[in-house]
Amino acid sequence: MDEKIRSILTEHGRFPVDVAGIEDNEDLFEAGMTSHASVNVMLALEDEFDLEFPESMLRKSTFETVAAIRSALVELAAS
Amino acid sequence: MSSGTSIRVGADIVKVAQVSDSIASFGERYLRRIYTEHEIASCAGPPSVTSAGLAARFAAKEATLKVLRPSEHRPDWRSMEVLRHPEGWCSMSLSGLAAELATRAGIGELAVSLTHEEGIAAAVVVALCNDEEVPGQPREPHERDLASNGVG
Numbered sequence: 001m002d003e004k005i006r007s008i009l010t011e012h013g014r015f016p017v018d019v020a021g022i023e024d025n026e027d028l029f030e031a032g033m034t035s036h037a038s039v040n041v042m043l044a045l046e047d048e049f050d051l052e053f054p055e056s057m058l059r060k061s062t063f064e065t066v067a068a069i070r071s072a073l074v075e076l077a078a079s
Numbered sequence: 080m081s082s083g084t085s086i087r088v089g090a091d092i093v094k095v096a097q098v099s100d101s102i103a104s105f106g107e108r109y110l111r112r113i114y115t116e117h118e119i120a121s122c123a124g125p126p127s128v129t130s131a132g133l134a135a136r137f138a139a140k141e142a143t144l145k146v147l148r149p150s151e152h153r154p155d156w157r158s159m160e161v162l163r164h165p166e167g168w169c170s171m172s173l174s175g176l177a178a179e180l181a182t183r184a185g186i187g188e189l190a191v192s193l194t195h196e197e198g199i200a201a202a203v204v205v206a207l208c209n210d211e212e213v214p215g216q217p218r219e220p221h222e223r224d225l226a227s228n229g230v231g
Binding site: 035037039044046059 | 144
């Protein structure tokens with residue numbers, strides 16, 4: 001799962017730095033991901049994992065770190 | 080500024096090419112998650128015109144978030160709608176959680192200005208806040224309150 005998340009972040013996150021160098025708990029917005037890019041990341045995650053983020057999860061913290069994204073995907077997959 | 084009122088300002092910029100890329104990658108899903116029917120219709124035209132208009136509207140939504148200052152849940156993008164009036168000027172209409180946040184902050188109306196040039200779209204949103212307590216609504220702490228409490 002982490003590999004797919006990082007692949008999506010690389011393709012859609014528009015980071016000015018190498019995503020491989022971003023720690024699991026490092027703030028993705030501080031690392032350079034814009035709000036608009038986070039929308040693309042969300043849509044790409046939905047495509048990849050065949051799910052849809054409900055409105056209740058549409059908060060900045062959901063996409064703030066790799067670890068947070070992983071937790072959100074695990075939660076959605078279990079629901 | 081007279082006592083009892085304050086001003087909040089939000090601004091944001093978006094690269095038009097990023098919106099073009101999003102439309103190319105995600106099509107209708109991207110459009111329907113972010114923009115209202117009215118906003119999409121307002122930006123109808125050649126692809127470059129559509130992308131520029133939508134980029135300006137995304138910037139306006141982001142600028143509005145900076146004014147509303149959500150602490151936890153972020154309002155649905157579509158609950159912050161840029162209305163284009165027949166004369167060409169725009170206003171910002173809020174609904175749902177966005178409207179609730181505005182009420183809590185004592186914001187009655189938002190003024191919005193959009194622009195785009197050379198591949199960049201930008202928006203500025205200004206809100207006049209009534210700092211008096213709204214009945215039934217917890218009032219947010221104001222900068223003056225924080226200063227008087229020795230914070231900041």
